[in-house]
Amino acid sequence: MGGDGGLSVTERTRLRRGKEKGSHRREDLHAVLAGGFLCHLGVVVDGAPMVVPTVYGVEGELIYLHGSVASRSLVQAPGAVVCVNVTQVDALVLARSVFEHSVNYRSVMIYGVPRLVTDPDEKLRGLRALSEQSAPGQWDYVRQPSRKELAATSLVALELTEASVKISAGPPDDGESPDAELGLWAGVLPIETRFGQLAADPVLPDGIEPPAHLTERQGQALGR
Amino acid sequence: MGGDGGLSVTERTRLRRGKEKGSHRREDLHAVLAGGFLCHLGVVVDGAPMVVPTVYGVEGELIYLHGSVASRSLVQAPGAVVCVNVTQVDALVLARSVFEHSVNYRSVMIYGVPRLVTDPDEKLRGLRALSEQSAPGQWDYVRQPSRKELAATSLVALELTEASVKISAGPPDDGESPDAELGLWAGVLPIETRFGQLAADPVLPDGIEPPAHLTERQGQALGR
Numbered sequence: 475m476g477g478d479g480g481l482s483v484t485e486r487t488r489l490r491r492g493k494e495k496g497s498h499r500r501e502d503l504h505a506v507l508a509g510g511f512l513c514h515l516g517v518v519v520d521g522a523p524m525v526v527p528t529v530y531g532v533e534g535e536l537i538y539l540h541g542s543v544a545s546r547s548l549v550q551a552p553g554a555v556v557c558v559n560v561t562q563v564d565a566l567v568l569a570r571s572v573f574e575h576s577v578n579y580r581s582v583m584i585y586g587v588p589r590l591v592t593d594p595d596e597k598l599r600g601l602r603a604l605s606e607q608s609a610p611g612q613w614d615y616v617r618q619p620s621r622k623e624l625a626a627t628s629l630v631a632l633e634l635t636e637a638s639v640k641i642s643a644g645p646p647d648d649g650e651s652p653d654a655e656l657g658l659w660a661g662v663l664p665i666e667t668r669f670g671q672l673a674a675d676p677v678l679p680d681g682i683e684p685p686a687h688l689t690e691r692q693g694q695a696l697g698r
Numbered sequence: 699m700g701g702d703g704g705l706s707v708t709e710r711t712r713l714r715r716g717k718e719k720g721s722h723r724r725e726d727l728h729a730v731l732a733g734g735f736l737c738h739l740g741v742v743v744d745g746a747p748m749v750v751p752t753v754y755g756v757e758g759e760l761i762y763l764h765g766s767v768a769s770r771s772l773v774q775a776p777g778a779v780v781c782v783n784v785t786q787v788d789a790l791v792l793a794r795s796v797f798e799h800s801v802n803y804r805s806v807m808i809y810g811v812p813r814l815v816t817d818p819d820e821k822l823r824g825l826r827a828l829s830e831q832s833a834p835g836q837w838d839y840v841r842q843p844s845r846k847e848l849a850a851t852s853l854v855a856l857e858l859t860e861a862s863v864k865i866s867a868g869p870p871d872d873g874e875s876p877d878a879e880l881g882l883w884a885g886v887l888p889i890e891t892r893f894g895q896l897a898a899d900p901v902l903p904d905g906i907e908p909p910a911h912l913t914e915r916q917g918q919a920l921g922r
Contacts, residue, residue: 512787512801514738516747523740523747525783527805559749563736566833566893568912571841572825573851575833577736581751601796609790609799609887617795617877627797649901653841659908661898663833663915670789670888677873684883688792691887 481637484585497639506582506639507532509562509697511608515544516557530558531604535634537584538600544588545628558584558632562697565662569646570653576642578662584637588630600629611687667696705861708809721863730806730863731756733786733921735832739767740781743774754782755828759858761808762815762824766852772812782808782856786921789886793870794877800866802886808861812854824853835911891920 481498497503513530516523524543531538537558544556565578591597598619605613619627646660669691672684705722721727737754740747748767755762761782772778789802815821822843829837843851870884893915896908 512785514740514749514751514783514785516738516740516749516781518742518745518747521742522779522809523742523749523781525738525740525747525749525781525807527738527783527785527803529801555746557740557747557749559738559751561736561738561751565897568833568836569840571843571847572829572837573843573847575829575836575840577753577832579751583749585746605796605799608801609792612792612799613796616793616799616882617880619796623795623797645897645899645901649899654901656841657903657906658840659898659906659912660902661896661908663896663912664894665891665920666894667889667891670890672885672887673869674883674885675869675873677869677878678884679881682881682883684885688883688887696889 481635484636495640495642497641498637499639500634502639502641503582503634503637504532506562506580506641507537507560509580510560513537513539513558513560515539516559517543517546518554519550529604529608530560531600531602531607532634533599533603536600536631537634538591538604539588539630539632540601540604540627542628544630545590548588548590548630553587555585556588556632558586563665564643564697565664567646567662568660570648570651570656570658570660574646574648574653576646578642578644579640581640582637583640584632584634586632586636588632591629591631594624596631597624597627597629600631601627604629611685615685615687669694669696705859708860719864719866721865722861723863724858726863726865727806727858727861728756730786730804730865731761731784733804734784737761737763737782737784739763740783741767742778753828753832754784755824755826755831756858757823757827760824760855761858762828763812763854763856764825764828764851772814772854777811779809780812780856782806782810787889788867788921789888791870791886792884794872794875794880794882794884798870798872798877800870802866802868803864805864806861807864808856808858810856810860812856815853815855818848820855821848821851821853824855825851828853835909839909839911893918893920
């Protein structure tokens with residue numbers, strides 16, 4: 475276990491390779507999680523892995539996951555560990571050799587046993603965190619969940635405890651290698667993810683303007 | 699099994715929910731795979747799921763995966779199934795209620811038993827497919843792998859057979875519901891991923907210009 479107030483280090487989250495890129499600092503974990511809203515959830519179903527993309531929300535030291543997959547695995551295998559990965563890709567790293575090509579990214583891996591959220595207050599808080607993660611401002615703008623909708627929604631919580639962060643950044647590694655003599659261009663090609671322009675529902679009546687919390691996101695970068 | 703020349707339908711890839719969004723058509727599968735280069739690979743390690751982001755390449759009806767994770771799972775559990783997910787997020791779907799909020803996406807799920815590529819010709823072909831997937835043109839521009847580098851690289855192949863595609867597109871569903879009377883704005887907020895401007899390695903000597911196959915990608919959209 476980490477003794478520095480950081481994240482717990484287990485056999486699964488010990489950083490094996492590229493150690494210089496690894497981190498068990500809570501602030502790095504939260505920075506990566508804050509930059510996204512989609513994770514890839516891994517569960518074991520009938521002995522085989524299943525990887526499902528799904529939205530998440532963060533509140534304090536918990537990550538909330540929505541939908542049926544995590545809760546299905548929870549029902550089928552109570553106490554079973556799941557794995558959550560959140561990755562943002564920042565650039566292609568274009569080196570002087572194929573072998574040194576890579577990708578700059580920030581990636582979080584979380585292991586834990588999901589807990590089904592049954593307390594009504596926590597369920598509302600968790601769903602709000604989930605909604606705010608991708609669409610901040612919408613929870614207070616639109617109609618909030620009815621009792622029936624809440625009952626139809628399953629939510630699970632995972633503690634941000636057994637987790638690790640990997641960050642790869644910077645130029646290619648071969649600038650001082652013999653390959654530098656080849657005279658080839660090398661560097662990075664950044665990848666940028668942005669919100670575009672709002673597109674109204676075709677059946678929206680004339681005269682209903684989008685609220686400021688939506689218009690101000692147009693053109694904004696994600697992932698940071 | 700699909701009888702229409704499409705992908706094989708098993709218990710795992712049968713589309714359970716949101717059926718209208720599902721597809722087992724090969725062209726849909728290839729369209730989604732062609733729009734990306736990063737997948738999330740799920741394997742089972744010591745009974746727990748592990749989800750790892752990794753690059754992929756497609757050649758014909760094979761997907762090639764790079765690196766050590768797939769081959770580690772292959773060595774630890776020969777014959778074990780892995781799961782590969784490739785997802786592109788296209789928009790936030792902003793409805794009139796929290797409950798109807800969703801995400802527009804295109805997602806591919808592939809199951810299979812990885813095969814370690816040992817034939818030298820196939821290994822070169824697979825690595826080239828992998829390189830071209832993210833950085834087309836670089837394989838022929840930079841130094842190709844040496845014998846030693848090839849030996850240090852592991853590559854696995856998965857058949858694109860047991861696979862499914864899910865595509866979610868369009869405006870929110872509640873335009874004709876009682877919530878439409880609330881007079882709220884509703885629609886979609888697109889998410890666009892683009893290549894930015896090339897940034898040269900800081901140690902690159904003056905006078906080496908980037909080749910056309912790189913400069914022409916600047917500003918280009920990914921994921922389509």
